[in-house]
Amino acid sequence: MAEAPQRSIRRPNRWDQPFGPDLTDADIERILAMAPFDGMDQSRFAPSATLRDIIRNDARLLSFESGDLIVRAGDHGTSTFFVMAGTVRVVLPPGLPNTLLGRAQPQQKTVWQSLAQVWSRPKLPEVRDIAKLDLKTATDTRVTQQGETRTRITDIDDICERYKTVTLGETEMFGEIAALTRAPRTSTIFAQGRVELLEIRRPGIRDIRNRVASFKEHIDGLYRQRSLEAHLRESWVFKHLDNEAMSRIVALTLFETYGNFDWQASFMRAAEGTPAERLEKEPVIAREGDYPDGLLMVRAGFARVSHEYDHGHKTTSYLGAGAVFGLEELLHNWRGEGEPVQLKNSLRAVGYSDILRVPTHVIEQYVLPTLPEHRAAGSIKPAVPQADSQASTADPATSDLAPEVVEFLVDNRYINGSQTMLINLDRCVRCDACSEACAVGHNNNPRFNRHGRRIQSLMVANACMHCLDPVCMLGCPTGAIHRVEGSGEVVVNDDTCIGCATCANNCPYDNIRMVEVRDAEGRFIFDEITGQPVVKSTKCDLCVDQIGGPACQRACPHDALARVDLSDTAALAKWMGR
C-alpha cells in the first residue's frame, strides 16, 4: 500500500509575530544609542538573538499625550517601559481612586434590593441603562491612529496636587519587576506632556537580563530589595526566621524561569497529544533521581510533581505560588539517618513557573535547624520510590485525590482556579437552580454555562475561576477588568468596558462571553460613530454585590455545586470525599 504523503509545516519561530509594527533601522540606531542600551556589550548576545534583533522584534515605540494612563496599579502586565522622550508621573501609594482607573468598587445590595431582583429584572437579555453607558467620567478614552486605546485623566494638575507623585525622565525604566515576576503593577503611571516610550515585552527583557551583567544586577538587586523577602516569607518554611537569617537567604537565593510566559496563547495546542507528549513539552525544573541541590519554591505559576510509573509518569500533585519542593529529601539527608536520598519526584513547569532556588547549604545552615518541631517530624520515606508511592513533597491531602483527577486538573490547567465551579454529577439533578439563581442576581443573564469538561462524576463548569494567574487581565486597554480591592474577585466594570474582547481572547478556559447590549425596550444599542453594536464583556463576578455571596452555590439544593480553590487540595479532597 502506498504511504500517505508526509505533511510538513514550517516550524513556528520566536519572532514570527513581532511585538509591534516594524521598527525602522533609524529607530533601532536611536534606541541603541540611548542609556541603558548604549552601555551594553553586544558581543555578549548570541548571533541568533542579538540585541538589535531583540529590539526589532520584542520592542515597540509608543507615544502618549498628556494625561494618558500608561500603567495602572493592580494591572497585570508583561512588559517593561523605557522613557525615550518626555516625562511620566508615578503616583505613589495609596494611589488614585478606582473611578479614575476605569474600575468600580462594587456596592453590596441591601436586603430589599436583593429581594426586588426577583421581580424587577428585565425580561430580555443584556439590557443596560443607556444613560449609564453614556456617562462621562474623570477619564476619557480614545483610539489612536495605530489602533491603540488610550485612557486619559482629564485634570492632571489637580491629580499632581492632590496625590503624591514622582517624575521619571528620559532613559529611566519602569515596570520591570511586574513584568519579570508577573506580579500586579504597584503604581499608576501617566504621561506628563507628550511622551515617547519604548516598551519591551518579557522575553526580550529576560534575554537582556541574561546577557548583560549590569542589567541583571540592577534588576535582581531591585527584586531582592523590594520583593524577595516577602515572597520567601509566603512559605511556612521561611516564615519563622529572624531578619538576619532572612537577609543571608535573600542574598544567596537564585531566580529561575521555566516555560512560556504567554502560556495561555498556546494552551489548547499544548493540551493536544498523548499524556507523554504533553509531559515532554513541560520544561523540567528538577528531575527525579538527581541530587537535591536546593529547596525549590514556586514564586509564580504552577508546577507538576510526578514520578516514573512503569512506562509513563504519574502526576501525584501540583504546586502553586508559595509551595516548596525537595524539603523532605533535604531534611532526610541533613539528619544523616540511613543512606542519602536523591529527589523522589520530578518537578515540571506547567505553562510557566518562576522558581526561587535556595541552595542546600543555605537551607542546612539557616532553615533546617530552626524548623518547627511538628514540621520537622514529618515521616521520611528514603527508600527508592515505589511505583505507587505518593509525592514526598506534596501536600498530604493531595494523596486523597485520585491520580486521574490530579492529571485532569493539571493537564487542563484548572489548577489556576481560586473559585472554580465544580459540579458533582452524581448529585446534580440538572434542575438548573444554579443558573436561575445566577440569572436573578445578574439582571436575568446567567453568567456561566452548566457545561464543561468532565472527569468521572466531576464537572468543571464554564464559569470564571477567578484565576491565581488572571491572564484575562493582560492588555485590557481601559482597566475595566480588574481585581476587587481586598477580596480579589476578577470583575468587569461594565461602564468602562469598550468591548475589545482582549480579555475573552486571553481566557484559555472560554469563560468570558462578549454580548451585544440592548436598551430597556429591547433594542440593540449602536455606537454613534462606527454604527456597530455596542459589545460588553461578561463573566461570573462571584456575586460580588450580593449580600450572600455566590448565588449558584447557595441555590443548589443537592449540595452538588461548589466554588473551590483548587490550590487548596485538602479542601478539594474533602469536598470530593463527602
Added chain:
Amino acid sequence: MKGFVRRRLVNVTFAILAALLVVVSSTVYVTAINQNGFLTGWILFGLVLALSGYRIRKKVSTLPIGRASSWLQAHVYGGLIALFAFFVHVGWRVPDGVFEGVFASVFLLVAFSGVVGIVINRIFARRLTRRGEEVIFERIPGFMVRLREQAEEILLASAGETGSAVLREFYFSRLSSFFAGPRNWLGHLVSSNRTLYKLQNEMDSLERYLNADDRERLTELRYLVERKDELDFAYALQGAMKFWLFIHVPLTVALLIGMLVHTVLVHAFSGGLS
C-alpha cells in the same frame, strides 16, 4: 465518617425524636383534654406550611436565608415527620368521609410524589453521569431536529443516486417516526434498550440488499439512530427529574386549600371542648 453519612445520621435521629415528640404530646393532650386530633392537626398544619416555604426559598435565591441544600434537608425530613404526624392524626385508620378521603389521598399523593422524586433524582442523576457526555434538556429537541434533517439528507442522497427502495421504505416505516421526536420514554426510564436493539437488528438485516454506497449510508443512519437514542435517554431521564415536580407542586397547592377548608370545618363543627 463522611460528611453526608454524618448528616443523614443526624437528620434521621432528629426525625425519630420529632416523631416521638408528636406521639407523646398527642397522647398527653388527648389524656388531659380528651379531644382527639386537634393538636396533631395543628402540628400538621404548621409542618405543611413550613414545608411549602421551601418553594419560596427557591425563588428568592439571592437572599442570605440559608443554603437551599439545608432547606431541602429540612423539607425532606420535615415531610417524613409530617407523614408520621398524619397517621397519628387520622388514628392509623382509613378515613371514611368523602372529603376526608379525598383530602387524605391528596396528602398521601404529595408525600408519595416527594419520595418518588427523591428516589428518581438519586438514581437518574447517577445513570445520566455514567452514560457520559450529555446535552442540556432544553437543547435536546433542537438536536433531535438536526439529527432528523441529517437522516433525511442521507435518504435524499440515496434516492437521487441509487434510488434504493429498501432504504426509503425502511425509513418511512421505521425511522421517520423514531426521528420525529422523543421516543421510548418509559423504556429508558427502566433501562430497556429494546427499541434501539430492534432497530439495529433490522438495519443489519437490510445490508444484504444494498449496494456499497447505500451500505455506507446505512452505517451513517445507524450512527444517527444511536445518537438519537442517546438523546432520548437524556430526555427521558432529565424529563422525569423535572416532571415529578409537576405533580408534587400543584398537589401541594390543592393540599393547602384543602387544609384551610378542613381546619375551618373542623372548628365550625367541633362544638368546643368536651
